[in-house]
Amino acid sequence: MFDNFPEWWQSLELLEQIYWGIAIPFTVFFVLQLILTMFGGDIDHHGSTDMEIEADDGIGFQFFTLKNLIAFFTIFGWTGIASLDSGMSNGLSIAISMVSGIIMMLIMGSIFYFLGRANESGTLKMKNAIGGIGEVYMLIKGSRGNIGQVQIQVQGTLRTLEAITDDEEDLIPGNVITVVAIANNNILIVEKSKS
Numbered sequence: 001m002f003d004n005f006p007e008w009w010q011s012l013e014l015l016e017q018i019y020w021g022i023a024i025p026f027t028v029f030f031v032l033q034l035i036l037t038m039f040g041g042d043i044d045h046h047g048s049t050d051m052e053i054e055a056d057d058g059i060g061f062q063f064f065t066l067k068n069l070i071a072f073f074t075i076f077g078w079t080g081i082a083s084l085d086s087g088m089s090n091g092l093s094i095a096i097s098m099v100s101g102i103i104m105m106l107i108m109g110s111i112f113y114f115l116g117r118a119n120e121s122g123t124l125k126m127k128n129a130i131g132g133i134g135e136v137y138m139l140i141k142g143s144r145g146n147i148g149q150v151q152i153q154v155q156g157t158l159r160t161l162e163a164i165t166d167d168e169e170d171l172i173p174g175n176v177i178t179v180v181a182i183a184n185n186n187i188l189i190v191e192k193s194k195s
Contacts, residue, residue: 013084015080015084015090015093015094016081016084018080019076019077019078019080019081019084019097020077020081021077022073022076022077022080023074023076023077023078023080023081024077026070026073026074026077027074027077027078029070029074030070030071030074033067033070065108065109065112067108067112068104068105068108068109069105071101071104071105071107071108072101072102072104072105073101074104075097075100075101075103075104076097076098076100076101077097079093079096079097079100079101080093080094080096080097083096083097124154124155124159125155126154126182126186126188127182128154128155129152129154129161129179129182129188130179130180130181130182131178131179132152132153132154132178132179133152133176133177133178133179133193134150134151134152134153134176134177134179134190135150135151135152135173135174135175135176135177136148136149136150136163136171136172136173136174136175136177137149137150137151137160137173138173139170139171139172139173140163140164140165140170140171140190141165141170142165142167142168142169142170142171143165143166143167143168144164144165144166145170146164147162147163147164147187148162148163148164148171149161149162149163150163150177150179150188150190152177152179152188161187161188162186162187162188163177163179163187163188163189163190164183164187164188164189164190165177165189165190165191165192166189166191167191167192169192171190171192175192175193176192176193177190177191177192177193178190178191178192178193178194
């Protein structure tokens with residue numbers, strides 16, 4: 001095929017040329033996208049933190065994305081080539097290619113949707129810490145004098161989180177605290193437990 005490319009290309013019908021013209025570049029994009037995804041080049045917009053913005057509920061299932069379109073055209077091109085090579089008519093090969101591409105888009109969309117949902121289930125929601133009881137880990141100066149740290153169980157996991165206090169007295173390591181609110185920058189507002 002590639003020994004004498006111009007001759008091979010001229011021997012193809014127009015529809016075959018279209019399929020090959022779509023299949024080759026989109027396969028290259030698909031492979032690059034796959035490599036980048038596997039090696040961390042596809043970083044989500046949340047960064048590396050394990051917290052999320054409380055009002056952000058995510059974006060659910062997405063059908064028309066760049067990844068899905070690349071997958072569509074990759075499968076569309078190769079399915080069309082295979083259909084024509086097996087002797088199918090032009091109309092049938094186009095129909096099969098379209099259906100195959102749409103199925104691939106649905107599969108890709110579903111994969112990223114369910115991966116996103118799995119990621120969300122482990123995401124720390126700071127509001128779940130309100131009312132929780134923990135222990136001071138690093139000194140928290142009174143009247144919001146500094147940002148200290150507390151250890152508290154949130155969502156079934158013991159975590160060390162930043163905290164401030166409105167109490168006038170300092171909270172020293174070992175003090176038992178209660179979380180009363182969350183500051184705008186996801187810092188716990190705590191007070192010394194009464195009990």
